[in-house]
Amino acid sequence: MLLRLLFVLLIALNIAVAAWLLLGDSGTHAVDPNDGGVPKLKLLAELPEPAANVSAPLPAPTASAPAATALAPLPSTSAPKPAAVAVPAAAVSTGAPAKPEVKTKAKAAGGDPLAAAASAPTSPRRSYRCLALGPFPSQVDLRAARSAIAPRTVRSRQRQEQTSESRGWRVFLPPQATRELALAQARRLEAKGVKDYFVVTAQGELQNSVALGLFHDPANARKRRDQVVAAGFPARMSERTETTPVWWLDVVVPDEAGTDIRQGIRTPGITARTTGCF
Incomplete structure (x- = not known):
């Protein structure tokens, strides 16, 4: 019984909402496009073309102004004449054509970058040599030596070997x-x-x-x-x-370093021999 009552109420509610939507006032008023108070829209193509710029007329000369001022000539529209080029005296006396002065730096800056790089001076290529320093009895000695010669080396590495003593x-x-x-x-x-x-x-x-x-x-x-x-x-x-581990320090030094690389190493018995580069 309750379900039937709810069903009837829902149907009545739907009918009331439909009647309100069809017969009720929406509250909006249509606007007449021909109303004089509403401006009309125009496309850009419909606008008139702007008038050509007309130069303003020269003011009429007054009685007190001199005639030269009133009749001042208009600026010339012809192309300007080229400025005179100064020719060195040596070129005039000998009759030879003067050659324009060329600045290398300006040409390199504004010209081809590859040509500028080719004309720039290059530093000589450095050469290096690779040495093996050791043997060090412990890693503590190796680290101390590595820190001592670090300013004179390009790069370095350490390695461990087994030796019989x-x-x-x-x-x-x-x-x-x-x-x-x-x-x-x-x-x-x-x-x-x-x-x-x-x-x-x-x-x-x-x-x-x-x-x-x-x-x-x-x-x-x-x-x-x-x-x-x-x-x-x-x-x-x-x-x-007895077989014991030892450590070697491989370094890369420039050829121009004439001093002994072992200077500054406090571990006694350290040798320096040529090794493969890395």
């Missing part, structure tokens, strides 16, 4: 098959009066060998080896090396 010379007896054989050999050394030895038990190529000493001077190592050999044992001598 000598850590002394060792004297030893060859390794035995077992630890017991190595201990027995050590007892025989002691019986012969050879002191200062020990049996190597750590794993590696010298396991179960008898170490007889480590020397920085190779002459002392040879002396120890000969002493043990004289006692009747096959002593050997070998250099002890």
Whole structure:
């Protein structure tokens, strides 16, 4: 029942709105285009052409003005005459035609830019050389050297290499098959009066060998080896090396820099050798 009532109300409301739109006053009034109070629109093509500019007439001469002022000539419309060109005295005396003065800078500025660039003086081409400085034992030393020579270098780079350094010379007896054989050999050394030895038990190529000493001077190592050999044992001598990292500094310097690039580097033993450019 309620839905039917709502449906009837909606229909009645639609009918009322339609009647108001058809019969009601919209509130606007049409304007008659022929009304005299409304200006008419005109196209630009319909406007009359503007009159040609007419020069204003000269004022009539007064009685008090002189005749020369009243009859002043109008400005001439003919082309102006060219100004006289000053000719050097040397050209007049010899009869040769005078050549116009040419300014190189003005011509280069207003003429062809390529011709101006070609006529401009060029600086000589600089040449460079590439050097490798090192080896540096640490990066701290390398950075200090790089800062010291920075004003004399064009560019630089650092690189790391591995090198083998000598850590002394060792004297030893060859390794035995077992630890017991190595201990027995050590007892025989002691019986012969050879002191200062020990049996190597750590794993590696010298396991179960008898170490007889480590020397920085190779002459002392040879002396120890000969002493043990004289006692009747096959002593050997070998250099002890260790692989350590080192750093190199590659630099590019101008050829005209005659001073030694190593000046200012405080790390001792630094060499400078030619290397490939980068």
